Amino acid sequence: MTQHRYPDGDRAAVYRVIRERRDMRHFRRGAIDPAVLRRLLDAAHWAPSVGYMQPWRFIRITDPALRRAIHAQVRAECEATAEACGSRADEVRRLKLEGILECGELLVAALADGRENYVLGRRTLPEMDLCSVACAIQNLWLAARAEGLGMGWVSLFEPDELSRLLNLPEGARPVAVLCLGHVDTFYPEPMLETVGWDTRRAMDETVFENVWGQPLDLPTP
Template sequence: MKPSAHRYSELERQAVYRAIAERRDMRHFLPDPVAPEVLQRLLWAAHHAPSVGYMQPWRFIRITDRALREAMHGLVEEERLATARALGEREEEFMRLKVEGVLDAGEVLVVALADGRERHVFGRRTLPEMDLASVACAIENMWLAARAEGLGLGWVSIFDPDRLAALLAMPEGARPVAILCVGHVADFYPRPMLEIEHWAERLPLAEVLGENRWPGG
């Protein structure tokens, strides 16, 4: 089959797939600052993500106040303990995991769903959660760009969204989705950290891919 005339060069294609393969959810960071121009490139990448109906529902808050970071860390720690209790027999195992780097990373960003999303009907009439899917695309764009820049990124979702929204004075209807820790790292994990810690394993592609019917059906 003839290759597409629009495909990138071999080296460019390898770089794209390498970023995907080597992207990691990082928890261990160095204190070195992130260069402002690099941070702007990461935000550019996030803002150029696809969005259903071109709604662009993402909003970003850069956290530069240390006291605010510490308050956010407190919210994460409270939820970490609550999550551990909810895990039952895996509580101790979970408590041994490092699940965030809010106080360590060079940059901390909060990504949120914008208020007023209900006015966007295109693509959301039967699937209103597509606003969240669009924000996830923005985060993935930033994640891959960060890996290409040699920076680590960790997505923290262990927090009470209502309390974080109040802490950051978000308008009614807005909802935080992620705390992103971004920064320099000593090394990237050779495999996903939760695989290394024997928490879970990646499923074989064959288990999640079906043809004309549900996988395995």
């Protein structure tokens, strides 16, 4: 046992929040305590980033008209996505894919401009800037679940249109609309699994040893 190991209760809480995090779409109206929101954003800001570039920028949307405009963009993309899904179009239309008008707080996560100046860790993998933003979003997501708040990541929008709406500088790019708020209950499993869109893959299908496809040599708990 390593001397740096957390106490059993603390470790259990970490694994629990990872398991119980959900991509929420159903929210109960009501404001979020500003002190809690500050803690969540602070958690996001503690995320790791490749080359320590810290490329995340979060925009808090407090203007009701702007929230409605974002919602309109998302709804338009929901319909375009349904059309693109062909035979599953009606399934997509029946899904609740966002909670923009109901959630207590609406955030937009974006990639900062000037990312070309950061080369360390990105020379052959420039997309690591996006991975770094995703880490910040995951930090916020897990912290929200620990606070008893739901969060939903919405990626159904046209980036250039949202950039213009939010006056992003040239080179910046929105990557997520984040719905954050109180919920009546958390989904017992991912919503898309409940509705039969897809199922969770077994770990053996996604983790290999030494080369692609070779089974992992670890005992099953």
